[in-house]
Structures are given as C-alpha cells and as structure tokens.
Amino acid sequence: MPQIYSQKDVNKKALANARIAILGYGSQGRAHALNLKDSGYDVVVGVRKSGASFAKAKKDGLEVAEPTEAVKNADLIAFLTPDLTQKDLYAEVIGNIKQGATILFAHGFNIHFKQIKPRKDLDVVLIAPKGPGDLVRRQYQQGRGVPSLLAVFQGGKKAKEIALAYADGIGGTRGGVLTTTFAEETETDLFGEQAVLCGGATELVVKGFETLVEAGYQPEVAYYECLHELKLIVDLLHEGGMTKMHQFISETAKYGDLTRGPRIVNKNTKKEMKKVLKEIQDGKFARQWIAENKSGRKKYNKLMNADLKHKIEKVGLKLRERMPWLQEERA
Ligand code: NDP
Ligand code: MG
Ligand code: MG
Numbered sequence: 001m002p003q004i005y006s007q008k009d010v011n012k013k014a015l016a017n018a019r020i021a022i023l024g025y026g027s028q029g030r031a032h033a034l035n036l037k038d039s040g041y042d043v044v045v046g047v048r049k050s051g052a053s054f055a056k057a058k059k060d061g062l063e064v065a066e067p068t069e070a071v072k073n074a075d076l077i078a079f080l081t082p083d084l085t086q087k088d089l090y091a092e093v094i095g096n097i098k099q100g101a102t103i104l105f106a107h108g109f110n111i112h113f114k115q116i117k118p119r120k121d122l123d124v125v126l127i128a129p130k131g132p133g134d135l136v137r138r139q140y141q142q143g144r145g146v147p148s149l150l151a152v153f154q155g156g157k158k159a160k161e162i163a164l165a166y167a168d169g170i171g172g173t174r175g176g177v178l179t180t181t182f183a184e185e186t187e188t189d190l191f192g193e194q195a196v197l198c199g200g201a202t203e204l205v206v207k208g209f210e211t212l213v214e215a216g217y218q219p220e221v222a223y224y225e226c227l228h229e230l231k232l233i234v235d236l237l238h239e240g241g242m243t244k245m246h247q248f249i250s251e252t253a254k255y256g257d258l259t260r261g262p263r264i265v266n267k268n269t270k271k272e273m274k275k276v277l278k279e280i281q282d283g284k285f286a287r288q289w290i291a292e293n294k295s296g297r298k299k300y301n302k303l304m305n306a307d308l309k310h311k312i313e314k315v316g317l318k319l320r321e322r323m324p325w326l327q328e329e330r331a
Contacts, residue, residue, distance in 0.1 A: 003178075007173045010165055014161035019075050021044050021076070021077045022044070022080055023046040023070065023079050023080060024079070026081070027134065029045070029081070031136035031140070032080060032136070033060075035136065037061075038140070041169055044064070046066065046093075048066060067093050075102065076103075076104060079104070079106075083109045084290065084293045086109075094119060097122070100122070104163065105125075105126050107126075109286070120154075123158065124152070125150070125166075126149065126182055127149070127170070128149040128151075130146060131146035146171065146175050147172065148176075148177050150177050150178070150180065190285060195277075206310060219311060223316055228319070233249075
C-alpha cells in the first residue's frame with residue numbers, strides 16, 4: 001500500500017500567511033477558493049471581468065480581480081480554468097508571477113503534454129481531487145473530504161509540503177492524499193473519464209435504454225431501469241465495493257450479473273480499452289483534442305448536440321420533474 005497522507009502529516013508552516021490566487025471560478029475553482037478561505041487563507045479569485053464568474057465570486061464574499069492582477073504578490077497560483085484555456089492564461093499572467101512562487105494544477109494535462117513549460121524558478125505541483133467541485137465543497141462543509149492525488153513536477157521537499165498544505169486547506173487530507181506523478185495522474189484521469197466514468201457509463205446506459213425501447217417497451221420504464229436505478233448500484237459500490245452491492249441485490253440479480261455481465265462488457269471491450277489507453281499514452285488523444293479546439297470544436301459540438309437530443313434526455317426531463325429533490329443538492 002502506498003503512503004496516504006492525512007491531516008496529521010501536514011506542515012502547517014508550509015503555507016502560513018500565504019496569499020493564494022485561484023484562477024477560474026467554475027467547478028473546482030469555486031470549491032477550492034471557498035474552502036481555502038474558510039481554512040483561514042488569504043484568497044483572491046482571478047477571473048475576467050467580462051465573464052459571469054466575476055460577479056459570482058464577489059457575491060460569495062471573495063476578493064476578485066482580473067487574472068493578471070490577482071497573481072501579483074501571490075505565493076501560490078492555482079490554474080483552475082478549463083484545461084485548454086490554461087496555456088494562454090499562463091502566458092498572460094506569467095510576467096506578474098513573483099520569483100519562487102508555486103503554481104498548482106488540478107489535472108496534469110498541460111504540464112504532461114508540454115502545453116505549459118513552466119519557468120524554472122517556480123515550484124510546480126498538482127492536487128487533483130478525485131471528485132467534482134461541488135462535492136469538494138459540500139464534503140468540506142460537512143467536515144469530510146474528497147480523496148486527492150498529489151504530485152510535484154518541479155521543486156523539492158518544500159513544494160511537496162506546500163501541495164499537502166493546500167490539499168489540507170481544501171479538505172483533501174480528511175479523505176486521504178496519495179502521491180503520484182503528473183504522468184500517472186494525467187493518463188489515469190483521462191482513461192477513467194473516457195472508458196469508465198463518463199464515456200463508458202453513459203454509453204452503457206444509452207445502449208441499454210435503446211435496446212428496451214426498440215423491443216417495444218415503454219421508454220419511461222426503460223429510463224427508470226437503465227438510468228435512474230444506476231445510482232443505487234453506484235452508491236453501493238462506492239460505499240463497500242462489489243461485496244456490499246451483492247449484499248443488497250437479489251439472488252436473481254446476482255446470477256444475472258455473474259453470467260450475463262461478462263457478455264456485455266467483454267474481451268473486445270477490454271481490447272478497445274487498451275487502445276483508448278494507448279492513444280492517451282502516446283499523445284494522440286491530446287493532439288486531437290487540442291486540434292479540435294483550434295478548429296472551432298465542430299465535431300465536438302455535433303456530437304454533444306446529438307447526445308443531448310437523444311430520446312433518453314426528453315423522457316428523463318419529464319420524469320425528473322416529479323422528483324424536484326433531485327435538484328436540491330447541487331448548487
Ligand atoms: P470549469 O469549466 O468549471 O471552469 C470555468 C471557469 O473558468 C469559470 O470561472 C470561467 O470564467 C473560467 N474560464 C473559462 N474560459 C476561460 C478563459 N478562456 N480564460 C479565463 N478564464 C476562463 O473548470 P473545471 O473546474 O471543470 O476544471 C478546472 C481544472 O480542474 C481542469 O484542469 C480540470 O481538468 C480539473 N478538474 C476538474 C474536475 C471537475 O470535476 N470538473 C475534477 C478534477 C479536476 P468565466 O465566468 O469568465 O467564463
Ligand atoms: Mg478529468
Ligand atoms: Mg456518452
């Protein structure tokens with residue numbers, strides 16, 4: 001078992017009296033900024049005046065400035081805007097970042113794929129929460145924390161202590177902080193979201209829904225079966241792995257799982273997973289995604305529209321109207 005750091009391992013002096021600039025106020029940025037402020041840090045949010053985040057961060061009671069202003073005098077600068085905006089943002093603000101400061105990422109994409117080549121005097125670290133931003137915030141408020149990964153790209157012991165103190169400030173040490181490298185975090189994070197979490201899971205749901213609807217079953221029944229109920233299973237897995245899931249599902253479900261599951265996600269699926277991983281490792285995925293952005297995201301937009309226009313979305317919208325509590329948790 002690798003070492004997993006908790007609150008007792010934090011050197012509180014590492015970030016004592018630090019001024020922290022959080023660039024971006026979206027999913028991760030908002031959670032990090034609010035958690036760090038509640039942990040007693042001097043936080044400034046750096047977002048463009050023209051965007052919606054500026055007023056939002058102000059309304060939340062935070063100090064806000066344009067990115068180029070926010071980074072001035074900051075000891076730590078966290079890049080928490082979308083991955084493909086960070087290269088330009090770095091170029092925009094680097095002139096105002098003081099010597100010896102620390103820059104921090106929540107995903108290693110730009111460093112690992114060499115989109116950002118950081119100035120040599122800077123410490124360069126990663127704290128990647130293994131969960132979406134709203135959970136990072138909610139868990140912090142509940143006295144809990146989302147487990148996080150820590151990596152140092154540039155810098156020594158001091159850089160690692162600063163990163164761990166930052167993870168502590170956002171609540172990560174409560175869930176456990178595991179050390180990794182920028183390469184491992186980047187490649188496993190991309191693989192996870194492509195093959196299992198986002199790509200794999202939604203494709204499984206949609207194909208299951210289509211199979212039932214095409215066979216003449218009611219779309220509403222297919223929705224409950226293939227999408228709504230997935231949460232129950234995921235919660236059980238999350239809480240106690242397959243052991244706990246098996247304790248809660250019926251004998252018949254278990255037999256169906258064990259005999260039919262491997263036919264649905266089979267050897268070919270795994271072969272394709274290996275290809276997807278290879279494309280991440282050799283940089284093909286990154287090159288494609290960067291090119292897609294440069295050429296105006298035509299393919300991306302087309303695929304996204306098709307996804308959002310799918311029948312399962314129309315059926316789901318109607319059925320979820322009856323369950324307003326589903327919308328209560330996520331601010
Ligand atoms: P978001 O998409 O939520 O970021 C939106 C924020 O970035 C807004 O404040 C927006 O400001 C600002 N922004 C958008 N475009 C630009 C731009 N061109 N220039 C300057 N600011 C801009 O980001 P995420 O939180 O999803 O991701 C941030 C980082 O965290 C990424 O590296 C991501 O990989 C990583 N990460 C994300 C996770 C998640 O759950 N989303 C999980 C773990 C890591 P405005 O209002 O002005 O548009
Ligand atoms: Mg990711
Ligand atoms: Mg999908």
